[in-house]
Amino acid sequence: MADAGPSRPTNPVLPSGRALDRRSFLVTSGLAAGTAVAVTGVPGTAHAAAWEPAGRRGPGALPASPFTLGVASGDPDHDGFVLWTRLALNPLAEDGLGGMPARTFPVEWQIASDERFRRIVRRGVAAARPESAHSVHVELNGLRPGREYWYRFRVAGHVSPVGLTRTAPRSDSFGPALTMAFVSCSQFEHGYFTAYRRLAEEQPDLVLHLGDYQYEYKKGVYTIPGGNVRDHEGPETVTLATYRQRHAQYKSDLDLQAAHAAAPWLVVFDDHEVENNWADEVPEAGSDTPDAADFRKRRAAAFKAYYENMPLRRSSVPKNYDMRLYRRIRWGRLANFHMLDTRQFRDDQACGDGYKDCADASNPARSITGAAQEKWLLDGFRRSGARWDVLGQQVFFAQRDNTAGPVKKTSMDSWDGYVASRDRITKGWLDAKVRNPVVLTGDVHAHWASDLKANYDDPASAVVGSELVCSSITSGGDGADSDPATHPFLKINPHLKFYNNQRGYVLTRIGKDELKADFKTLPYVRTPGATASVKATFVIEDRVPGVKQTYLRPYAAPRVGVKSERDIIQETIENETARP
Structure with a gap:
């Protein structure tokens, strides 16, 4: 290799x-x-x-x-x-x-x-x-x-x-405070998995992986400036053999092995475990292309390999091209983890995907979860007696408009492309009087923290929940430190409170009175051995929806010749819009 x-x-x-x-x-x-x-x-x-x-x-020997x-x-x-x-x-x-x-x-x-x-x-x-x-x-x-x-x-x-x-603790016990880390997006070619090693050293009680555990591309297709630092083995993953090989290549990494060995994991997939931006039975190329005829076979192969390589229960064993991945894990009375699947049951992305001003994104018939999973989640809200109800899921939940002024351009691949679906989930936790709803998210290769609103177009609207978004382990390469004061998304969307474009993970401590989140970052991933440090800390207080910043490490301006923050932000948008 x-x-x-x-x-x-x-x-x-x-x-x-x-x-x-x-x-x-x-x-x-x-x-x-x-x-x-x-x-x-x-x-x-x-x-x-x-x-x-x-x-x-003898007969059973291995070399x-x-x-x-x-x-x-x-x-x-x-x-x-x-x-x-x-x-x-x-x-x-x-x-x-x-x-x-x-x-x-x-x-x-x-x-x-x-x-x-x-x-x-x-x-x-x-x-x-x-x-x-x-x-x-x-x-x-x-x-x-x-x-x-x-x-x-x-x-x-x-x-x-x-x-x-x-x-987990007994169902009638809170147990001690829970140290939980969550991660996403580990593109093998874009860097070394040092962040997994640093996560293992944090001694977490629980790890959530929110998708893009592995990537499907053959080498040289998904590249970063300066070139990829290591290569995928084999062709693009389409068959069972190639998905198995790719999972094995990732699992061979000792840093990833360290993170798996350090604590139990809760895993859900996003798109790259199958194919970029797939939706239900629709491949990336669309429903009216030759790829569509074979996509069920590809999906079945990807699901079988995913199950074979993940610590999942028998309830998640795939049946042909279907797999029951959404599930609920109860951590005593302290927390319910509602692990969602926002790929397998979604309607196809509206308006051809990408960042769009798209009326169809608000169509009430559209869903990112499908009807059965939505009902399961709303029932879970109504039955919950937990202090914290945590949604472990894949794509950006809060509204994220990338243009100033009356025109709204949002990502059709995120919950912004399924506005009515998001509204029903939000109303569901409000109607059920969920004590502390918290959404955890991956996918976008950057750290974010945001308030969740009843109406994102009204700045005076009530804050009704909190979202924490983890950056990637490696996807996108090194990235760069970010100055939240200059980020255009934060100015256009006042409910978005934090952004950082370095690689890393989020380490949380969940207690009865508060959830504390440390956004951990690494200065580089193109070479191994970087240390992890806290870029920002946010606290969510019991019965007080929304995020409160308690620490922010000062911004470190890039060296001469290094890309500007605006260039990096534009690259981030383009990367989310149309990955190769």
Whole structure:
């Protein structure tokens, strides 16, 4: 695989001086494939023989460790979660099967209440089958609520990295404050996944990935100024084999593996997991093109590969070209996470997509969620007794007009292209008297914070909720620091309170009295090793809709010869409007 950038160290370590606590133990020593942790018996607890990484000889032998894609966990509830791994000797194999022999492998798994695996609480065997690209999903229940658990796998004498996961609090308990991070948009070619590494070092309890986990393009199609720093392997993803290969290439990245191993994830896809700007059964090229005839097959292949590579429950197993991805995860009484799917059931984008002044965007018959998902979400609002109701979803929710004056030009790919749909959801949480509605968003490759309004065209209209938008992990390249005081979108749309065009993630701390969000940024991603720092902090207070800024790092003007902020903003708009 070609790589135009400097090579990343094969054994990344935490910054010098950081204490090696129970989670940094995971991030460092637990990541090398084949790492073993000795297990000893403890009186009065379940225990097992030590798992040593000795290669087994004979019919079931493998020439090397197949745990090249790491481990993951997801969809936690109060008594369980999903464990995941996928076996691959050669992740970039063109047939998408990871260089594995065409037979089923029994994969042992263990869960322990300590990182040294002295206290094994559950164990079992799962089948890694070739028809599922040797992926493993272990769906567990019966565990204790609000607890940390460590897990690992073994096959043919090879032991996996160690992962850390946790269960949610009891349904009648708030539990301690929740540290949650959310991310989106990791284009492998545009930079190194350092932000994933920094996220793992934050020791979150939960991670939300809001889409564009991987990108479909063949190398050289989606480029950034200065050229891409590394290349996609294989052609554009269209078949099951190519989607499997692309997922494996991304999962081979050690920084991404670190983030998966550090905490349970809640995942939803956006467009690039299938194809740019697709809508329901309509491909990017449109419903009246030759691509439309084969799009169901492409969608089915993408969904199958997505499930095989994500820690999802059996309820999300695809059925042909359909997949139930919207779901609700309850974190005790503290929070409900309503994870949405704004691609699979939407009407096609209005007026040919892009930024438009489009009357059809307000058509009440149009929906971004589809009728069934909308009803499910509104029912969830009515039944909610949570302190915080969090919508984990893909595209910009608040209105974002990019022109001053009476003409309104908004993105047809976002909720602005489905105004009535947005109004129904907003009215739904108001009618249900949802205590604290918060929308989390990805997609746009920049950090944003905004108030949500009952009527965006009336500056005096009531604030009825809050939106936090995370930047990309790498998509768009390095970006640049931004001066919120000069951003035209913030002047045109007074409910938009913050913008930054650097790469990064958002780290939140959700308590009973407030939700605090730190917008973390990295100065560069074209080379590995950047540090993450807080660009801005916003607080949402209990029962007080809207975002309040409590910290802003001063703007750092670009060096001579570096693009201006206005150029970068225009590039951002163009990128959202028509990605290649």
